[in-house]
Amino acid sequence: MxxxxxxxxxxxxxxxxxxxxxxxxxxxxxxxxxxxxxxxxxxxxxxxxxxxxxxxxxxxxxxxxxxxxxxxxxxxxxxxxxxxxxxxxxxxxxxxxxxxxxxxxxxxxxxxxxxxxxxxxxxxxxxxxxxxxxxxxxxxxxxxxxxxxxxxxxxxxxxxxxxxxxxxxxxxxxxxxxxxxxxxxxxxxxxxxxxxxxxxxxxxxxxxxxRKQKKVDVEDEDFFFKVVRASFAQRRKTLMNNLLNNLFTKDKKEALIKALSVINIDPKRRGETLSIEEFAKLSDALIKLR
The missing domain is CATH 3.40.50.150 (Vaccinia Virus protein VP39)
Known part of the structure; x- marks a missing residue:
C-alpha cells in the first residue's frame, strides 16, 4: 500500500x-x-x-x-x-x-x-x-x-x-x-x-x-566579511561613506582614499557595484588601516 x-x-x-x-x-x-x-x-x-x-x-x-x-x-x-x-x-x-x-x-x-x-x-x-x-x-x-x-x-x-x-x-x-x-x-x-x-x-x-576552494583568496576572512557588511550598511551611500561610518574612523579618510586609488576602485562607487573579486582586493588593501 x-x-x-x-x-x-x-x-x-x-x-x-x-x-x-x-x-x-x-x-x-x-x-x-x-x-x-x-x-x-x-x-x-x-x-x-x-x-x-x-x-x-x-x-x-x-x-x-x-x-x-x-x-x-x-x-x-x-x-x-x-x-x-x-x-x-x-x-x-x-x-x-x-x-x-x-x-x-x-x-x-x-x-x-x-x-x-x-x-x-x-x-x-x-x-x-x-x-x-x-x-x-x-x-x-x-x-x-x-x-x-x-x-x-x-x-x-x-x-x-x-x-x-x-x-x-x-x-x-x-x-x-x-x-x-x-x-x-x-x-x-x-x-x-x-x-x-x-x-x-x-x-x-x-x-x-x-566549493572545494573558496571563490577568492583573502588575507583575513573575518575582516573580508566586515568590509563587505560595512560596504552594504546603507545602500544609497558611497563606498567611502559606508566604510568611514561603519568600519573606520574619520581620521582614516586620506589613507582610505589612497588605498582605494592603488587598487583602482573609485570611492564614489556603491557597494552593490563591486564584484566579489573586487571586495577581496579591497579587503586586503584595507587590512593595514585597521
Whole structure:
C-alpha cells in the first residue's frame, strides 16, 4: 500500500487524525505536490549510497521520497508535536532517523560522523522554515561540514539574493557570503498554492554546490566579511561613506582614499557595484588601516 502523503487529501487526513495545529512561529508550511517533491529530490543527484540530512521534515512528505532514493536520511525536527505523525508516515522507512532538536543548536559535525561513517556523499535537502533560512544556511556553509551540497526550498526573494550578481537589486552581503563558499543556482520557482497552509510568498528551490576552494583568496576572512557588511550598511551611500561610518574612523579618510586609488576602485562607487573579486582586493588593501 502506498503510504505517500504528498497530496492535499492525505495531508489533511493525517493532520486531522492527530489533531495537529500549525504554528506560525515555526514557519510550518507542508508541501503537497508530488511532482515538486520529486524535482527537489532529483535536484540533489542522490544515489543508493548517498546520505541525506533533512531539516524540518514536517509530516514527512519529502522524507518519504528521500528515503526511497538514498542510503540513509537523518532529519532534524524542532516540533515535538510531530513525533506521532512522523512515526506513522515513516513507519516503513527503516533508513530514516529523526532528531527532535533545533538544527541551529545541533553539533552537526559530530552527528554526521556518527550517522554517516565513511560516507563521502552527503547532501542537505530541506524545505526550510523561512524565518530561519539565513542562519541555517550560514551554519551549513561555515561549519566545514563534509557535505557535497545543499538543495533547499526557501523564500523566492531570498533565493534571488543568494544568486544575485553585482548591480542587481537583490545583490548584497548575503550574496557574497554564500557565493564565497558555494556555487548557488536556482532550480525552480514554486507557487504558494502547493503548500498547506499557504504562505504569503512564492518559493524557490536552490542548489548550493559547496566549493572545494573558496571563490577568492583573502588575507583575513573575518575582516573580508566586515568590509563587505560595512560596504552594504546603507545602500544609497558611497563606498567611502559606508566604510568611514561603519568600519573606520574619520581620521582614516586620506589613507582610505589612497588605498582605494592603488587598487583602482573609485570611492564614489556603491557597494552593490563591486564584484566579489573586487571586495577581496579591497579587503586586503584595507587590512593595514585597521
Amino acid at each position: 502506498d503510504n505517500k502523503i504528498s497530496n492535499p487529501r492525505k495531508t489533511s487526513d493525517i493532520i486531522k487524525k492527530h489533531q495537529f495545529s500549525f504554528k506560525k512561529s515555526l514557519g510550518q508550511n507542508f508541501l503537497i505536490d508530488e511532482n515538486i517533491l520529486k524535482k527537489i529530490v532529483s535536484s540533489a543527484d542522490l544515489s543508493p549510497y548517498s546520505g541525506v540530512i533533512e531539516i524540518g521534515p514536517g509530516a514527512g512528505a519529502l522524507t518519504q521520497f528521500l528515503a526511497d532514493e538514498a542510503d540513509k536520511v537523518v532529519a532534524f525536527e524542532i516540533d515535538q508535536r510531530l513525533k506521532p505523525i512522523l512515526a506513522e508516515t515513516l513507519k516503513d522507512k527503516d533508513n530514516v532517523k529523526v532528531y527532535y532538536e533545533d538544527i541551529l543548536k545541533a553539533d552537526l559535525k559530530k552527528i554526521i560522523e556518527m550517522e554517516f561513517p565513511d560516507n563521502n556523499d552527503i547532501m542537505v535537502v530541506a524545505n526550510l522554515p523561512y524565518y530561519v533560512t539565513t542562519p541555517i544556511l550560514m551554519k551549513l556553509l561555515t561549519e566545514k561540514l563534509p557535505i557535497r551540497g545543499i538543495v533547499v526550498m526557501i523564500q523566492k526573494e531570498v533565493a534571488d539574493r543568494l544568486e544575485a550578481e553585482p548591480c542587481e537589486k537583490s545583490y548584497g552581503s548575503l550574496s557574497i557570503a554564500v557565493q564565497y563558499l558555494s556555487d548557488p543556482k536556482v532550480v525552480m520557482t514554486v507557487p504558494k498554492t502547493v503548500f498547506v497552509p499557504q504562505p504569503n510568498v512564492d518559493s524557490s528551490v536552490i542548489r548550493l554546490n559547496i
